[in-house]
Amino acid sequence: MSDAKENGLFLQDTMSRSKSKVFAEKEDLLRFYCCGPTVYGAAHIGNFRTFVAQDLFRRVTECNGLKTLHVRNLTDVDDKTIRGSIKAGQGLKKFTDHWKDRFHNDCSALGLLKPHVEPSAVAHIAQQIQLVENLLKLGHAYTSEDGSVYFRISSFGEYGKLSKLKSRDLSTGASRRTTVDDEYSKESLGDFALWKGRRPEDGDNFWESPWGQGRPGWHLECSAMCREYLGDSFDLHSGGEDLVFPHHENEIAQSICSSGKPFARHWFHIAHLMVDGGKMSKSLGNMYTLDDLTNKGYAPEVVRYALLSGHYRQPLNFTFSSLEAARSAIGKLLQANNLLGGGDSPSYEDSLARGSSELGPFNASWEALLDDLNAPKALGALFSAIKKIDLAGLMGNEKDNLRSSFxxxxxxxxxxxxxxxxxKDPPTKIKVLAEKRLQARLAKNWADADKHREKLNEAGWLVRDVPSGFELIPK
RNA sequence: GGCGCGGUAGCCAAGUGGUAAGGCCGAGGACUGCAAAUCCUUUAUCGCGAGUUCGAUUCUCGCCCGCGCCUCCA
Structure with a gap:
């Protein structure tokens, strides 16, 4: 594939199971939707792997000269948020606002570009109701006795196309996860709730609708908000791979049946993050939040690097040694930057303005990103480029060009x-320790000097000897 | 049972029909305080078997192992 010559980003599309060029159908503005978090607790690094991959997607798209319209929702009403708020003795809004703030802080720490629009489910109840009404009117949905509304999957011929799940043998219940519950109210086991009738356990979290009090089903919000901000048809839709079925399959069914038009043109799914070779789970105690890692002394930048170090379509195995590796690798990039002149780094906007032309030795890295966001290959090429360049022997303007490419x-x-x-000022305690070490060094008391250095290390600071004394670098 | 993915050096992880990027760790060297930081050098025949081929890690088939999804889930 002559990706680079085509000067576009080629990305795997889940629907066609092949790479295709990402392009904007309208006005050079790439309109895309990402399924965001459910705000009932702190997001874990597995969630962030997805968001970081989506951020990389957006950056590469923009660096390649396309403007974007990035929509990412916040799920603030569902079983978990309702249960959580009741347990916390707070109103749903207060409860979810807290976790929204936390999510935003984490995103910012990880260097994620803010979505242009970040709609929440609760703020779009009317649009969701309208969508349900339309589906009822067109005969794709039906009401049940308990005030719920279900989507009839048999009325959508293409149901299962994205996940390649065809006739689902639900009678066997192979996964043994099919429960009887309220299934009697559905025509078919595969049908899913568009609207859930009010239940006692929902507390006072319900809304009025033409079918009585209740709340929207999970799949509905994304369909409604895609439509609200991106229209019936748009360029790309993204999420973690676990959303392929049933979430995205259901979104497709709802949206297409309602509008009669194509939905997302391109589907971008990100593989899961594994921890120590297995799935993350609370019971195994291997589910980390960003805070867990920063508390252990790993900067968010290091976490971001670690999350980018595997290809997005491959499960990424996360370990503490991968964080150590990320930290060291960043140190190496820092050295390269110093050799290229250091000083203020070009901002993201500077790089957008610069564009992707004449990247010199860094071109291979850029091309790897354009080919299905191959981050590991791109990082490899980045380090190879650094190694090849005779940084010390460069003239001034050559250095500037390389620096902007880098x-x-x-x-x-x-x-x-x-x-x-x-x-910024290291803590006084740290500075005092470093000063003590310097005095010990000047007195050639190596044993004490090393003892102090070790203490600084344990406190998360690297001390480096320079002619003027020392430099302190947070690890 | 259905759908799908993967098995590459101590660890992480790219890749190609012609004998394998990169990062971490380890080792050796330079420098140094026989230190730290930094720099240089260095470490694999690609799960197993068969087939196709002049030639396969890369294609095909079989097997073994691991993993994900199959209506909570990024």
């Missing part, structure tokens, strides 16, 4: 380097 790649990745020399 930063074009880093900004496309969203990789941040710690700012050596511009570090």
């Amino acid at each position: 930063w074009f790649i880093l900004n496309a990745f969203g990789i941040c380097l710690p700012k050596v020399g511009a570090i």
Whole structure:
């Protein structure tokens, strides 16, 4: 595939199971939707793997010259948020607002670009009701005695196309997860709730609708908000791979049956993050939040790098040694930056303005990103480029060109380097320790000097000897 | 049972029909305080068997192992 010559980003499409060029159907504005988090607790790093991959997608798209309209929702009403708020003795809004804030802080720490629109389910009840009414009117949905409304999957011939699940043998219940519950109210086991009739356990979390009090089903919000902000048809839809079925399959069914028009043109799914070779789960105690990792001394930039170090279509095995590796790798990039002149780094906007032309030795890295966001290959090419360049022997303007190319790649990745020399005051305790060490060194008391250095290390600071004394670098 | 993915050096992870990027760790060297930081060098025949081929890690088939989804889930 002559990807690079075509000058576009080629990305795997889940629907066709093949790579195709990402393009904007309208006005050079790429309109895309990402399924966001359910705000009932702190997002874990598995969630963030998906959001980081989507961020990489957006950066590469924009660096390649396309403007974007990025919509990512917040699910603030569902079983978990309702249960959580009741348990916490808070109103749903207060409860979810708290976790929304937390999510935003984490996103910012990880260097994620803010979506242009971040709609929440609760703020779009009317649009969801309208969608249900339309589906009822067109005969794709039916009401049940308990005030719920279900989508009839048999009325959508293409149901199962995305996940390649055809006739689902539900009678065997092979997964043994099919429960009887309220299934009697559905015509078919595969039908799913568009609207859930009010139940006692929902507390006061219900809304009025033409079918009585209740709340929207989970799949409905995305369909409604896609339509609200991107229209019936748009360029790309993304989420974690577990959403392929049933969530995205159901969104497709709802949206297409309601509008009669195509839905998303391109489907972008991100594989899961594994921890120590297995699935993350609370019971195994291997489910980490960003805070868990920063508390262990790993900067968010390091976490981001680690999350980018595997290809998005491959499960990524997350371990603490992968964080150590990420930290060291960033240190290496920092050295390269220093050799290229250091100083203020070009911003993301600077890199957008620069564009992707004449990247010199860094071109291979850029091309790897354009070929299905091959981040590991791109990182490999980045380090190879650094190694090849005779940084010390460069003339001034050559250095400037290389520097802007280097930063074009880093900004496309969203990789941040710690700012050596511009570090805000380290804690006094740390400075005192470093000063003690310097005095010990000057007195040639190596044993004490090393003892102090070790203490600094344990506190998360690297001390480096320079002619003027020392530099402190957070690890 | 259905659908799908993967098995590459101590760890992580790309890749190609012609004998394998990169990062981490380890080792050796330079520098140094026989230190740290930094720099240089260095570490694999690609799960098993068969087939196709002049030649396969890369294609085909079979097997073994691991993983994900099959209506909570990024």
